[in-house]
Amino acid sequence: MLKLPVYCDYNATTPCDPRVVEAMLPYFTEQFGNAASKTHSFGWIAEEAVDLAREQVARLVGAEPSEIVFTSGATESDNLAIKGVFDMYAGKGNHIITCVTEHKAVLDTCRHIEKMGGEVTWLPVNSEGLIDLSQLEAAIKSTTILISLMYANNETGVVQQVPEIGAIAKKHGVLFFSDATQAVGKIPVDVKRDGIDLMAFSAHKLYGPKGVGALYVRRKNPRVRLTAQLDGGGHERGMRSGTLNVPGIVGFGKACEICRNEMETESRRISGWRNKLEASLTDLPDVLVNGNTQNRLPNVSNLSFAEVDGEGLMLGFNKNIAVSSGSACTSASMEPSHVLKAMGISDELAFASLRFSLGRFSTEEQIDYILQQVKATVDRLRQLKPAGI
Numbered sequence: 001m002l003k004l005p006v007y008c009d010y011n012a013t014t015p016c017d018p019r020v021v022e023a024m025l026p027y028f029t030e031q032f033g034n035a036a037s038k039t040h041s042f043g044w045i046a047e048e049a050v051d052l053a054r055e056q057v058a059r060l061v062g063a064e065p066s067e068i069v070f071t072s073g074a075t076e077s078d079n080l081a082i083k084g085v086f087d088m089y090a091g092k093g094n095h096i097i098t099c100v101t102e103h104k105a106v107l108d109t110c111r112h113i114e115k116m117g118g119e120v121t122w123l124p125v126n127s128e129g130l131i132d133l134s135q136l137e138a139a140i141k142s143t144t145i146l147i148s149l150m151y152a153n154n155e156t157g158v159v160q161q162v163p164e165i166g167a168i169a170k171k172h173g174v175l176f177f178s179d180a181t182q183a184v185g186k187i188p189v190d191v192k193r194d195g196i197d198l199m200a201f202s203a204h205k206l207y208g209p210k211g212v213g214a215l216y217v218r219r220k221n222p223r224v225r226l227t228a229q230l231d232g233g234g235h236e237r238g239m240r241s242g243t244l245n246v247p248g249i250v251g252f253g254k255a256c257e258i259c260r261n262e263m264e265t266e267s268r269r270i271s272g273w274r275n276k277l278e279a280s281l282t283d284l285p286d287v288l289v290n291g292n293t294q295n296r297l298p299n300v301s302n303l304s305f306a307e308v309d310g311e312g313l314m315l316g317f318n319k320n321i322a323v324s325s326g327s328a329c330t331s332a333s334m335e336p337s338h339v340l341k342a343m344g345i346s347d348e349l350a351f352a353s354l355r356f357s358l359g360r361f362s363t364e365e366q367i368d369y370i371l372q373q374v375k376a377t378v379d380r381l382r383q384l385k386p387a388g389i
């Protein structure tokens with residue numbers, strides 16, 4: 001029997017993998033030590049667990065363990081990377097390059113930088129959601145200290161040309177920060193291959209717990225320095241003070257290890273179902289895929305249903321299917337998606353768009369159910385709509 005509602009919003013968050021929960025449990029109770037306590041075994045045991053997790057997290061993204069700074073999630077990592085570079089490199093310049101389709105955690109941090117006297121270039125995207133590399137290179141000037149571009153978009157799944165961006169940044173001696181929250185765990189990410197200097201990601205997008213994330217900070221070629229945004233006991237090499245969330249970090253590490261082992265087969269399975277869902281829904285008249293379909297995460301399909309009221313569509317089946325019209329934190333807003341608008345999609349069509357995002361616990365039975373429900377709702381709504389409107 002199919003259990004309802006069917007979860008189809010894995011880009012908003014993922015359930016914890018039971019293997020992750022199991023790994024975390026002892027660190028809430030028996031092994032409750034503070035990883036910074038150096039004088040007794042409770043502290044040593046916690047520290048050992050954090051060390052292992054740091055290795056597991058680093059390995060998934062091709063980093064060294066000492067290059068991982070644990071944070072409370074990708075929002076904090078985004079803030080630390082951008083504000084930390086802006087403060088540290090003030091003597092070199094005050095110019096940051098980013099893009100209009102970034103996540104709010106980057107957009108709003110860059111707006112804050114503008115208020116603090118920084119200069120921000122907001123790159124546009126084309127109709128497929130990709131930036132223009134020559135436009136990026138042309139935007140670099142002597143005062144540029146940071147390029148901040150996301151790896152994969154949370155709403156459309158579109159993957160930017162990250163290694164090319166890394167090469168441009170290196171050629172001009174500018175640091176490259178990437179918000180890779182949606183990419184890590186879903187596709188192979190390698191900070192060395194990709195030329196990334198700083199990178200944000202989050203446990204709850206890859207079957208780990210909420211409230212824990214990481215910032216990768218390159219230590220060699222070049223050595224990146226950051227001004228801490230949280231001062232205190234000097235944890236995480238002075239970049240992020242605060243007692244470490246040991247159970248959360250242990251879970252994050254375990255989740256990364258599982259992704260590393262299973263990502264390849266998992267993404268093949270999930271993309272097969274995503275393709276089936278997409279092919280079947282785009283068979284309906286006037287259903288369009290948003291974003292480049294070649295460079296895309298394996299689990300996402302963002303679709304516009306022309307001539308259908310988006311809200312009606314969602315209300316039509318949302319009790320039984322958990323999907324969203326875009327990002328989780330803007331899902332309550334009445335504004336059309338800034339990502340779809342930046343791709344030149346009309347307000348009306350942006351309102352009639354849904355993001356389907358599948359994941360580890362999706363099943364073929366669920367896909368069939370989603371297909372049947374969405375098709376029936378679209379048909380019903382289109383019939384309700386008076387002709388010519």
Ligand SMILES: Cc1ncc(COP(=O)(O)O)c(C=O)c1O
Nearest residue numbers: 073074075103105154181182202
């Ligand atoms: C691209 C991107 N960046 C940042 C975040 C924020 O992550 P967190 O919830 O860990 O703060 C998200 C989560 O939705 C995201 O998709």
Ligand code: FES
Nearest residue numbers: 012327328329330
């Ligand atoms: S925090 Fe993820 S969409 Fe907003």
